[in-house]
Amino acid sequence: MAEERRRRATEAFFGRRRGKTLRPQQSAILASLLPSYLVDLDQPPPAHLPDLFDGGVSDVRLEIGFGGGEHLLQEARRNPDTGFIGIEPFVNGMAKLMSALEAAPTGNIRVYNDDATRLLDWLPEASIAGIDLLYPDPWPKKKHWKRRFVNRSNLNRFARVLSPGGVVTFASDIDTYVNWTLLECDSHPAFEWQATSADDWRQPYEGWPGTRYEAKAMREGRVPAYLTFRRR
Numbered sequence: 001m002a003e004e005r006r007r008r009a010t011e012a013f014f015g016r017r018r019g020k021t022l023r024p025q026q027s028a029i030l031a032s033l034l035p036s037y038l039v040d041l042d043q044p045p046p047a048h049l050p051d052l053f054d055g056g057v058s059d060v061r062l063e064i065g066f067g068g069g070e071h072l073l074q075e076a077r078r079n080p081d082t083g084f085i086g087i088e089p090f091v092n093g094m095a096k097l098m099s100a101l102e103a104a105p106t107g108n109i110r111v112y113n114d115d116a117t118r119l120l121d122w123l124p125e126a127s128i129a130g131i132d133l134l135y136p137d138p139w140p141k142k143k144h145w146k147r148r149f150v151n152r153s154n155l156n157r158f159a160r161v162l163s164p165g166g167v168v169t170f171a172s173d174i175d176t177y178v179n180w181t182l183l184e185c186d187s188h189p190a191f192e193w194q195a196t197s198a199d200d201w202r203q204p205y206e207g208w209p210g211t212r213y214e215a216k217a218m219r220e221g222r223v224p225a226y227l228t229f230r231r232r
């Protein structure tokens with residue numbers, strides 16, 4: 001049982017859980033706020049997933065690997081009738097989001113601080129309207145490609161939790177990962193790439209605020225691609 005838990009906790013997470021030591025104030029905010037935002041996987045999910053949020057939302061989206069939370073916060077504020085579950089195992093990223101939520105509490109956000117595969121397996125079938133996977137860890141070396149979040153098992157997870165017509169967005173600056181994702185989704189019966197012209201993958205999504213990772217990639221001369229897939 002313990003071995004099973006260890007294996008599952010890191011099934012798709014190979015990154016760092018901690019970076020620089022948190023400042024005392026950040027640690028205090030994390031300790032006091034995280035429990036109220038955290039989704040508890042030891043409890044069964046509500047039969048109607050929007051009930052996870054106090055504020056009466058009508059549907060629920062996920063952001064996997066939200067980094068510092070800039071995109072998650074912006075989307076939550078742009079879409080007050082949608083609940084957002086943000087997933088980020090990196091403690092410093094979670095601390096940054098909690099500091100922003102301390103300054104401006106936002107009722108339509110919940111978070112999870114471990115491997116997204118665990119949350120995906122907890123969610124009810126067809127309960128999610130959209131999944132954002134923005135600049136997932138690229139693992140550019142071929143020997144590490146098997147660590148990439150996009151793979152058949154995780155696309156099966158996406159297919160199970162998304163409602164029909166639900167949307168997956170995937171942004172990356174690494175050509176081999178973009179091509180990899182196009183091939184994986186093309187060979188999966190549940191997903192349909194939405195692009196009809198080159199602009200559809202060259203132009204960012206509506207209201208796109210950029211992300212910290214993207215800004216660095218662009219400074220270093222890499223060009224992003226923005227893919228959108230629809231669950232059939």
Ligand SMILES: C[S@@+](CC[C@H](N)C(=O)[O-])C[C@H]1O[C@@H](n2cnc3c(N)ncnc32)[C@H](O)[C@@H]1O
Nearest residue numbers: 012013065067090115116134135137211212213
């Ligand atoms: C390259 S960073 C991008 C962060 C952010 N989306 C951005 O664009 O600035 C990828 C993030 O995904 C997170 N991550 C990696 N594997 C994950 C997993 N299995 N579940 C959830 N998050 C994961 C990492 O901790 C990291 O913060």
